[in-house]
Every structure is written in structure tokens, then in C-alpha cells.
Amino acid sequence: MIIFTFFVFRRGYLKTFQQCLIYVLLYVILMTPWWVHQYEKYGEFVRLNLGDGIVLFSGNNPANTTGGGVGRYSGKSDMDLSQFYNIKDKFNI
Numbered sequence: 001m002i003i004f005t006f007f008v009f010r011r012g013y014l015k016t017f018q019q020c021l022i023y024v025l026l027y028v029i030l031m032t033p034w035w036v037h038q039y040e041k042y043g044e045f046v047r048l049n050l051g052d053g054i055v056l057f058s059g060n061n062p063a064n065t066t067g068g069g070v071g072r073y074s075g076k077s078d079m080d081l082s083q084f085y086n087i088k089d090k091f092n093i
Contacts, residue, residue: 001023006016031047038046 001019002016005011005019006013011019035045035047
């Protein structure tokens, strides 16, 4: 955003700063409900999501033949997550 505003559109320092300020303000306004929810649920600030690792693992796992789902402890799943069962979950999810 800074590069495009300042170098490509050549709007100067003040306009670049203004665009960044608007972006940060909108980001904070849109994310505040999520942050409050996460703080109430986990007791600490969580900027984004906690599930990125499992989603990336399921999408890139060769055992995932259907392309869907992120696995389950019980029920039908096309992923073997047993290697992760011994990891202590900080948030008891």
C-alpha cells in the first residue's frame, strides 16, 4: 500500500500517511470484535486464528485423498492425526 500510494500513484508523504492511517483504523475496527471474543475465550490476545497449522497440514497431506476436512478424533476422516494426539493443547480445544 505504501509503495503504490507513494511511488506508483505519486501522491506524496502526507497522502501516503493518510492512506496508512485509514487502513490501520479500518483494520482495528473490523478486527476488534474478533479480538474481544478470543480474549474472552482464551484469556489472552490472539491476533488472528489458531487453526492455521491444522488447515495447512490437511491441505498438503498426501493421505488426504478427498481434499476436504481437517480430521477428527472420532468419526470418518481421511487424515491420520494420531501423531499429534500426545501434544498438550494450551487452550484445551
